[in-house]
Amino acid sequence: MTLLKGGEIVADEWAAVGDDDPVPAGPAIVSLQRWQGEREELLRRNHPVGVRLASDEASGAPGAPGVIEEISADLDRLGVVVLEFASFTDGRAYSQARLLRERYGFEGEVRAVGNVLRDQYQFMLRCGFDAFEVVDPGKLDGWREAASEIGAWYQPAADRRQSIPALRHAARGRA
Amino acid sequence: MYRYDEFDRDFVAERVEQFRGQVGRRLSGELSEEEFRPLRLLNGLYLQLHAYMLRVVIPYGMLSSRQLRMLAQVARRYDRGYGHFTTRQNIQFNWPKLEEVPDLLADLATVEMHAIQGSGNSIRNVTADQFAGVAADEVEDPRVYAEIVRQWSTLHPEFTFLPRKFKIALTGAGHDRAAVRVHDIGLAMVEDAAGEAGFEVIVGGGLGRTPMIGKTIREFLAKRDLLSYLEAILRIYNQFGRRDNKYKARIKILVHELGAEKFTELVEAEWREIKDGTLELPAEEIERIEAYFADPPYETFEADDAGYLAMLAIDGAFRRWATSNLFPHKRPGYAIVNLSLKPLDGVPGDATAAQMEAAADLADRYGFGEIRITHEQNLVLPYVAQRDLHDLWRALDEIGFATPNIGQVTDIISCPGLDFCSLASARSIPVAQRIGRRFRDLDRQFDIGELHINISGCINACGHHHVGHIGLLGVDRKGEEYYQITLGGSADENASLGEIVGPAVSYDAVVDAIEAVIAAYLEHREPDEPFIETYRRLGAEPFKESVYGKESVHDAA
Numbered sequence: 001m002t003l004l005k006g007g008e009i010v011a012d013e014w015a016a017v018g019d020d021d022p023v024p025a026g027p028a029i030v031s032l033q034r035w036q037g038e039r040e041e042l043l044r045r046n047h048p049v050g051v052r053l054a055s056d057e058a059s060g061a062p063g064a065p066g067v068i069e070e071i072s073a074d075l076d077r078l079g080v081v082v083l084e085f086a087s088f089t090d091g092r093a094y095s096q097a098r099l100l101r102e103r104y105g106f107e108g109e110v111r112a113v114g115n116v117l118r119d120q121y122q123f124m125l126r127c128g129f130d131a132f133e134v135v136d137p138g139k140l141d142g143w144r145e146a147a148s149e150i151g152a153w154y155q156p157a158a159d160r161r162q163s164i165p166a167l168r169h170a171a172r173g174r175a
Numbered sequence: 176m177y178r179y180d181e182f183d184r185d186f187v188a189e190r191v192e193q194f195r196g197q198v199g200r201r202l203s204g205e206l207s208e209e210e211f212r213p214l215r216l217l218n219g220l221y222l223q224l225h226a227y228m229l230r231v232v233i234p235y236g237m238l239s240s241r242q243l244r245m246l247a248q249v250a251r252r253y254d255r256g257y258g259h260f261t262t263r264q265n266i267q268f269n270w271p272k273l274e275e276v277p278d279l280l281a282d283l284a285t286v287e288m289h290a291i292q293g294s295g296n297s298i299r300n301v302t303a304d305q306f307a308g309v310a311a312d313e314v315e316d317p318r319v320y321a322e323i324v325r326q327w328s329t330l331h332p333e334f335t336f337l338p339r340k341f342k343i344a345l346t347g348a349g350h351d352r353a354a355v356r357v358h359d360i361g362l363a364m365v366e367d368a369a370g371e372a373g374f375e376v377i378v379g380g381g382l383g384r385t386p387m388i389g390k391t392i393r394e395f396l397a398k399r400d401l402l403s404y405l406e407a408i409l410r411i412y413n414q415f416g417r418r419d420n421k422y423k424a425r426i427k428i429l430v431h432e433l434g435a436e437k438f439t440e441l442v443e444a445e446w447r448e449i450k451d452g453t454l455e456l457p458a459e460e461i462e463r464i465e466a467y468f469a470d471p472p473y474e475t476f477e478a479d480d481a482g483y484l485a486m487l488a489i490d491g492a493f494r495r496w497a498t499s500n501l502f503p504h505k506r507p508g509y510a511i512v513n514l515s516l517k518p519l520d521g522v523p524g525d526a527t528a529a530q531m532e533a534a535a536d537l538a539d540r541y542g543f544g545e546i547r548i549t550h551e552q553n554l555v556l557p558y559v560a561q562r563d564l565h566d567l568w569r570a571l572d573e574i575g576f577a578t579p580n581i582g583q584v585t586d587i588i589s590c591p592g593l594d595f596c597s598l599a600s601a602r603s604i605p606v607a608q609r610i611g612r613r614f615r616d617l618d619r620q621f622d623i624g625e626l627h628i629n630i631s632g633c634i635n636a637c638g639h640h641h642v643g644h645i646g647l648l649g650v651d652r653k654g655e656e657y658y659q660i661t662l663g664g665s666a667d668e669n670a671s672l673g674e675i676v677g678p679a680v681s682y683d684a685v686v687d688a689i690e691a692v693i694a695a696y697l698e699h700r701e702p703d704e705p706f707i708e709t710y711r712r713l714g715a716e717p718f719k720e721s722v723y724g725k726e727s728v729h730d731a732a
């Protein structure tokens with residue numbers, strides 16, 4: 001597994017910790033369950049903590065407060081939120097990432113894991129993901145290319161890029 | 176009509192190149208078919224029984240003559256010289272080669288067309304009333320909002336991998352020709368107490384395996400809130416729609432399982448968070464789009480054209496066509512002209528390249544260069560002066576588009592069925608053709624009057640059989656083609672789902688069964704009562720009896 005950030009392959013400082021493993025020193029990513037069960041101990045370590053959400057957990061049951069909402073109060077203590085694409089055709093994490101960024105103002109890393117492919121890269125960037133666990137590191141050019149295939153988009157989203165309506169408005173202002 | 180500006184042009188051009196890259200990676204083997212599949216679907220490209228099929232989207236069914244000529248050119252250059260207009264106001268080409276599709280799309284881009292979201296689990300091409308802007312009974316022109324929704328939904332970063340496909344339809348008229356109650360979201364323009372126009376929001380309608388009529392979740396939505404409200408609905412659906420079972424993944428199932436009330440609560444709560452944000456539609460933007468849909472430079476007529484009235488009086492064949500194929504126009508002296516793509520022995524919705532070019536020429540000569548596609552798979556010239564109708568009619572007759580059968584028994588909506596579709600259980604097109612032959616007599620058709628027959632080749636219901644006055648659903652009975660008959664469906668403002676009237680009938684018997692249904696109608700109708708009204712008044716019994724005989728009425732339920 002390779003970590004892609006800012007268009008570069010970077011070393012992953014975060015240890016992914018299984019539910020039964022001891023938590024090592026240094027930045028550690030734990031499951032939501034473990035975070036909820038061992039929150040105080042994890043914070044006492046004085047090392048950065050991240051939480052990994054499975055796509056089912058992150059949305060929750062309809063009507064129940066979503067897990068994103070539940071952990072929203074803790075977001076300033078988390079360095080990473082990991083969202084999962086169980087399959088690249090499962091688009092729930094796009095909504096979850098936007099909620100983290102736009103509704104709850106999360107400024108840490110939002111990491112995409114699972115079936116993360118270059119043809120979804122632009123959508124992920126737009127929804128606020130900024131780190132990507134990629135299976136095949138050999139094609140970095142392809143990923144860089146994918147990030148710029150479309151220059152301007154119609155919708156405002158978490159990347160805060162100017163949308164086409166905003167660009168039109170600005171162009172009319174200049175005219 | 177809407178014209179691309181530099182932003183739209185760049186966007187579509189970049190999209191073509193992006194897809195060219197994806198096709199290249201598929202051809203080189205870098206992408207597996209499994210990985211390529213959602214990418215090609217997002218660009219309207221299917222793999223069918225015999226070949227690839229490309230669905231080119233026609234936003235809200237509106238085309239310029241220039242665009243129609245390009246579709247003809249595409250049909251010649253990349254296909255076998257014809258195209259197929261669909262029930263969702265799109266056009267399909269059945270024989271393109273994968274390696275040529277990027278060039279095909281680049282050709283389309285020169286006339287501001289594309290295939291984005293022609294398929295896939297995305298927000299599909301937005302559809303609208305085919306008579307938008309010219310209908311006499313319109314609150315406001317829905318195309319303005321259809322265009323706004325089209326832009327917002329195009330490669331939406333959050334909603335491109337939904338649980339399932341997602342269809343939005345709009346109408347601005349009292350009489351619903353856009354079937355808004357059987358869409359994932361239907362938007363019907365209404366006025367509030369102060370006379371301000373906005374939208375009634377209907378969610379969770381749909382056909383397919385589990386047909387449902389949509390629920391109104393908001394009686395009135397202000398225009399400025401249109402996009403934020405749609406975004407709220409889609410966000411709820413994207414997170415909570417079922418992904419464990421393809422057949423339970425449409426939003427109608429979520430609405431049904433949660434209950435409309437709970438679903439509405441979720442949407443409203445989400446909407447409150449985003450309603451005054453960046454998606455708010457400024458009046459200025461609405462006006463900017465409105466300008467694209469301004470009326471064409473009409474001539475001013477005081478009354479009906481005298482020459483037209485005279486021709487009506489003396490030319491019986493013309494009169495029959497005028498009565499069947501014209502609709503009232505909001506301007507005096509003008510008519511809305513329907514071009515029938517349902518000739519005897521034809522394939523419903525098919526048009527050859529030559530026919531498309533001829534229709535484009537006629538649109539230029541008589542109709543301000545504009546053509547509409549209807550979900551009944553016909554074409555429309557929306558602004559023809561009555562003065563020109565007789566000449567136009569003769570010209571249409573020459574290209575085979577003047578069959579006087581709009582809305583009648585031979586104006587059949589049919590999916591491609593077993594002849595093309597890999598999912599089919601039975602043939603559809605040959606059944607439509609056989610019904611067409613049986614009822615070919617124009618006097619008889621005319622006497623039967625308004626009657627919609629819809630045929631689907633399998634339970635996926637692409638022929639919308641549930642909302643046909645008479646619906647036929649192809650089923651496979653131990654390798655034999657059978658057809659289940661439903662009666663009493665309707666897709667308009669009084670939307671209803673057809674009821675199954677008895678056991679499915681065989682391929683050989685299906686036309687007789689339809690004739691028996693119609694015989695019962697003719698026997699029981701009151702003066703000027705259309706089929707659907709007679710059915711609603713009497714219920715299924717007399718029709719069942721006519722198809723299955725007296726005894727079966729009681730045990731066929």
Ligand code: SF4
Binds near residue numbers: 591597631637
């Ligand atoms: S209804 Fe069935 S047979 Fe007809 S086009 Fe749809 S999937 Fe194919």
